[in-house]
Every structure is written in structure tokens, then in C-alpha cells.
Amino acid sequence: AQTVTQSQPEMSVQEAETVTLSCTYDTSESDYYLFWYKQPPSRQMILVIRQEAYKQQNATENRFSVNFQKAAKSFSLKISDSQLGDAAMYFCAYKINKLVFGAGTILRVKS
Amino acid sequence: GAGVSQTPSNKVTEKGKYVELRCDPISGHTALYWYRQSLGQGPEFLIYFQGTGAADDSGLPNDRFFAVRPEGSVSTLKIQRTERGDSAVYLCASSLLGGDYGYTFGSGTRLTVV
Numbered sequence: 001a002q003t004v005t006q007s008q009p010e011m012s013v014q015e016a017e018t019v020t021l022s023c024t025y026d027t028s029e030s031d032y033y034l035f036w037y038k039q040p041p042s043r044q045m046i047l048v049i050r051q052e053a054y055k056q057q058n059a060t061e062n063r064f065s066v067n068f069q070k071a072a073k074s075f076s077l078k079i080s081d082s083q084l085g086d087a088a089m090y091f092c093a094y095k096i097n098k099l100v101f102g103a104g105t106i107l108r109v110k111s
Numbered sequence: 112g113a114g115v116s117q118t119p120s121n122k123v124t125e126k127g128k129y130v131e132l133r134c135d136p137i138s139g140h141t142a143l144y145w146y147r148q149s150l151g152q153g154p155e156f157l158i159y160f161q162g163t164g165a166a167d168d169s170g171l172p173n174d175r176f177f178a179v180r181p182e183g184s185v186s187t188l189k190i191q192r193t194e195r196g197d198s199a200v201y202l203c204a205s206s207l208l209g210g211d212y213g214y215t216f217g218s219g220t221r222l223t224v225v
Contacts, residue, residue: 043200045216097167098159099156
């Protein structure tokens with residue numbers, strides 16, 4: 001079975017500091033895509049960052065970057081200079097034929 | 112439209128009733144997906160359309176759930192004989208082709224069965 005595991009149900013970070021959210025996945029495929037989505041209270045899932053499994057270089061989008069370790073099947077998200085607006089539920093997902101999501105991590109940002 | 116639109120935003124229904132949830136995808140997106148999200152959980156896949164046909168319906172939990180996309184645009188998720196366990200947020204998403212660049216999601220319909 002294809003699974004995504006987010007081992008941190010909840011994380012907290014002080015405003016302006018850095019936080020890392022963990023994600024591991026299980027697949028026997030070699031070609032796939034990985035994503036992090038943010039879900040604020042509005043419920044709409046917002047794409048944060050995307051990684052192609054065949055690319056070794058870690059993806060970066062402004063304050064958001066990933067640490068992709070293909071052999072370890074690990075895909076963590078680093079948020080730098082955390083802002084109050086970053087507070088939300090974060091979901092890791094991978095895609096072969098369809099998106100499969102983890103259970104999510106609640107991120108709280110303290111001012 | 113500019114985004115994925117889902118209606119209604121919230122729906123309360125009595126146990127045993129029939130409900131329809133509507134999804135209007137981004138214009139030009141050929142793929143459309145339905146997910147179900149229970150409280151505190153990640154979205155779970157229900158069904159995926161490519162054009163008018165269901166390419167993968169392996170996530171539909173039982174035969175009370177059915178979805179259509181007759182003209183390859185708007186989709187309706189239909190739930191018969193609703194049960195309290197059907198209460199959840201139903202999310203719709205759309206994408207170009209296979210969605211390798213990610214899906215665009217709507218804000219979901221919160222279904223409450225009382």
C-alpha cells in the first residue's frame with residue numbers, strides 16, 4: 001500500500017524563526033512527484049512546493065524549501081523566517097496516479 | 112472560472128436523505144478529483160475523472176456514493192441514504208492532464224448528517 005506518514009501532529013515556532021516539518025512515504029515506484037500543501041481554516045488546500053523525484057536538487061520557493069532524501073523516502077519542509085500567516089495545517093503528499101496525503105501537521109506560529 | 116467552485120459551502124441533512132454536492136472546475140482543466148476529509152485527517156481519494164469518464168473510482172466507499180461529469184466540466188457527487196459517518200468535508204480539485212504540477216482545490220463542502 002502507498003502511504004504517507006507525518007509523525008508530528010503539531011508543531012510550534014516563534015515568529016521569524018525556522019521550523020521543519022517531517023514526512024516519510026512508502027512506494028516501490030521510482031518516478032513520482034512530491035508536494036506540500038497548506039490548509040488554513042478556510043479549508044482550501046494551497047500548493048506550497050513541489051518536487052520531482054528524478055531531480056536531486058531540492059526545491060525552493062522563497063521562504064519554503066525541502067530536504068528530499070530519495071533513498072530514505074523522506075521529504076521534509078523547512079519554513080524560514082516564519083510569519084503569523086504561515087499558521088495552518090500542512091499536508092505532505094505524493095503522486096504517481098493520484099495525490100495521496102498524509103494526516104497533516106498543525107503549525108502554530110507564536111508572536 | 113478563476114478557481115474551483117464548490118456548492119453548497121455547508122450542507123446539513125437528515126440521516127437517510129439523498130444529497131448532491133457540486134464542483135465547477137477551472138475552465139480547461141480536463142482532470143477532476145473528489146476527496147473526503149474527516150476532522151483532523153488528511154484528504155482521502157474518492158474518484159478521478161479524465162474528461163467525462165471516471166478513470167479511477169477505487170476510493171468510493173460503497174455503492175451509496177456515485178459521481179458524474181456528463182459534459183467534462185461540472186461534476187456532481189451524489190450520496191444516497193446518508194449516514195452519520197458520511198459527515199466530512201468533501202473537497203474537489205482539478206488539474207491539467209495528469210496533475211503532475213499539482214491540483215487546484217476548491218474550499219470544499221462541509222456535509223453534516225444529523
